[in-house]
Amino acid sequence: MNKIKIDNRNHVQNFGAPYIIAEIGANHNGDMDLAKEMILSAKQCGAHCVKFQSWTPDSLVSKEEYDRNRVYNDSPKKHFGSLREMVNKYTLTNDQHKELKEFCDSHSIQFASSPFSTGEADLLDDLGVPFFKIASMDINNLDFIRYVASKKKPIIISTGMANLSEIEKAVAVCNEVGNKEVILLHCISIYPPDYQDIHLNNITMLQKTFGLPVGFSDHTIGTSIPLASVALGVCIIEKHFTLDKELPGWDHEISADPSELSVICEGSQHINKALGNYKRTVSEAEESKKLKFRRSLVVKQSLNKGHLLTKEDLTAKRPGNQIPPDQIDFVIGRKINQDIGEDEVLKWEYL
Incomplete structure (x- = not known):
């Protein structure tokens, strides 16, 4: 799988260093000062990108849904009205949108957002976002995906709630308009999901099934699950981000705070480096440790010149800078050419 250039500084590929997206979403709570504070914090934590969500009151929710939720009591502690x-x-x-994009540019962190209509896709395109993100709710909104993909920018598709057929169709419409720069995100659209429902092994399955870069959009509490995904080669980690989990709003409670996002950003880089390769490799540092940590053949008691060595004469102790114990068969039955003291390391030149 070739790398996909996601912005002027970063490329993504499976088993590459993960690109970290701090999903601010609506956690700014309509407060631009809070939004900017979150951008600066995400940058300090090590995130590559902050992502918002772009909608209007008319582009996302129907009158019927509004009428059904006159009192939104899904989570009374976190919501209002x-x-x-x-x-x-x-x-x-x-x-x-323009103000936040310019603020991100001035602080060297990427600005992105999920559009929820063609008008918002046009707005984001005019702002020069590095990629488009399709939310899980729109994976079967094929005309919309086709429109966004036709803008010929990398397109990241979350796969929450989707079966393989739906994922295949979403990828196909991108390819139909000549957009091959598709990235899939394994996602469970529950906030938070039970551990047994996360199925991180789907990351490997999606990589093999579609031959595309695959990332992870995480809705779990804490840092362990997104970090675990790095070992499966995710190219992107998207994690909801907040400055305070007690703020009112939709996603603060399941979001990473700055301390957690810092752990994810730093830990993902360490894990990616630690994965290394499939070839068994002994580093120079490890080679030097052999001399100190391994053992050499040692005589158990004083022996006189001309003694014929037996297995009972020998043991193995540190350091490992002389005859290794796995070569004892080349030693047994040979005569020593000088007196050797008790507990002395045996050397080839003594034989």
Whole structure:
């Protein structure tokens, strides 16, 4: 699988160093100062990119759904008012998109967002986002995916709630418009999922099935699961991000805070380096350790010149700088050419 250039500084590929996306989403709570504080914190933690969500009150939710959620009590501790009130509060205007993009540019961190309509895709394209992200909810929205893919930028598709056929169709419509720069994200669209429902092995399955770079969009609590995904070769880790898990809003409770995001950013780099390759390799540092840590043949008691060595005369002790114990068969039955003291390391020149 070739690398996909995701921005001017970063390429992604399976088993490459993961590209870390801090998913701010709507965790800015409609507060631009909070949004900028989150951007700076994500940058400090080591994230490559911050990602928002782009919708309008009319592009995401129907009147029927608004009417059904006049009191949004999915999680009373974290929400307020009706669904319409929250969507209105968390919506970013076009000017706010531009302001956040310019703020990210000035602080050398990538700005991205998930569009939820063609108009928002156009806005993000005009802003020069490095890639497009298709949310799990839109994986079967094929006309929309086709439109976004036609802009010929890398397209990242979350696969939450999708079966293989749906994933295949989403990839196919990208290819139909000549966009081969497709990245899949293994995703479980539960916040948070039970561990037995995460199925990290699907990462390997998606890599083999589609021959595409595969990342992980994580909704678990903590850092262990996204870090575990690095060992399976994910090219991207997307993790919801907040400054305070107690803030009101949709996703703060399941988001990583700065300390957790720092662990994910740093740990993913360490794990990727530690994976190394399939070829058995002994490093120079390890080779030098052999002299100290391994054993050499040692005589158990004083022996006189001319003594014929037997197995009972020998043991093995540190250091490992003389005859190794796996060569004892080349020693037994040979005469020594000088007196050797008790517990002395045997040398080839003594034989």
